[in-house]
Amino acid sequence: MTPTSKYALEVIDLKKAFGGLVVTQSISLAIRPGERRLIIGPNGAGKTTLFNQVSGDMRPNSGHIKLFGTDVTQLAPYQRAHLGLSRTYQIITLFFSDTLEHNVTLGLLGLRPSRWQMWRPMSFYGDLATEARRTLDTVGLLHLAEHPVSDIAYGEKRRVELAMALAQKPRVLLLDEPLAGLSDTERSQVKSLIASIPRETTVIMIEHDMDTALDLAETVTLLNYGRVIVDGERDAVIADERTREVYLGV
């Protein structure tokens, strides 16, 4: 049995340094199931580094990370994925020569035992393709399902990033700047997409576009120099003087 916890994700006194450069001084977070948390902070505040440690791409020097009460600090990224963690990347990380459908199907395959299957092709599992196309439909890209990722526009790639993560029906979803580089139209598309993510999924998002991101968030964490500066309900954090000082610059 996995231990139960009232938090979906807990980060406890996390520390990470690259040589002499301390990128995570001490970060503690507690995020409830179903919460929409926005993480903000100036460039170099350690936001992506925090995500990398939560997803397991980087190991912290000290501290703990718990997913639904299970300590995952020592687990590999793929083991965390099987516990319901999923993420997107700030820099688009897709399989460029493969079709959109193949990309999303890989997301589905990753959590299924059939990923070890050595004599049957992926296409044997028809439900994978059906599921992948359904997810592509929710992000409005079904008509491009047969195209390779390299053929589609930047904004569409952002949505494939999202589709790959959403297809996994994660319990905790980390979104690293899902709106970066998008046009206004695309921005509102992705915004409603994120808004429509079911409540079973806890969403933690790094985003600079405050106008859009604040509408999606319930709680906000402000990071600076690898520390939590302010943490709490959205309006309280925005009204806080330190937020203005560090981030909003007014």
Next chain:
Amino acid sequence: MKWIGAALLAALLLLLPSFAGDFYINLASQILIAAIFALSLNLLVGYGGMTSLGHASYLGVAAYISALLTSRYGLGHGPAAIISIAGTTAMAALFGVIALRATGLGFLMITLALSQVLWGLAYRMSGVTNGDNGVAGLTRPMPFGISLDSAASFYWFALLVTTIAFLMMAIFVSSSFGSSLKGVRDQPRRMAALGFNPWMIRWITFVYAGFWGGVSGLLYVYYNKYIHPTSLSTTSSAEALLGVIAGGSGTLGGPVVGAALVLLLKNYASAYVERWNMLLGLVFLFIVLVLPAGIVPGLGKFLRRGSR
């Protein structure tokens, strides 16, 4: 159209001994053996993104085990083949654990170092391997009582094994696992975040490639009835790598074409040009410059453009 081509190729391969002389039949057998070897290396290089410069280890060790067991310990070919393949695969499992501590250049260096150790052992442990003299006076097996001593019968035997090997590796790379492998080659970080275990996927592929490398080694020693440390050398590994890259890594046809090219140059051109290595170098240079993806993908592209 595709099926007609495949049927024609199959007929040509099957009937080759009826119209070709022994020299060409033997050359074809050698190409088949080199093709299995290149295909197995291609699992690592082309589909796994793991460039190995030590793949001759599997060919050489399988050949040596079979040679020593049949000649020195008087074992039959059946048990010797089983022990040889099992031993080689176990060695691949161990080498994989060591080499996969690194990726990229580090991986290449470790595979190179491990194969150099084996090559050195084959040279220096002359009490066991007979050193520079090699192990001679070997016999070919007689599966189901059929003698493989004639050029044609050995060719058909090699063709059968190669066909099985080709199909098995084709199924492997087009399976779900093959998709995982290609994913890990292209975006290892993303694959890990999606729930795939990149290390395990690479290691299983490494062991599978070692297994087929061992199979090609068995055929190699059956064909030559002789084994020498050079079969474990870096040159042997590099020639196969050259074939894979020239033919087109990450394709199924590429390594076969590449292996054939290297062997043809080696066996055929060397009769006319003394410095055939130079010729090989020039051909390779030409391919890299004109068809950077390799012969098979490059020609495919040309044909598609031509048909438009």
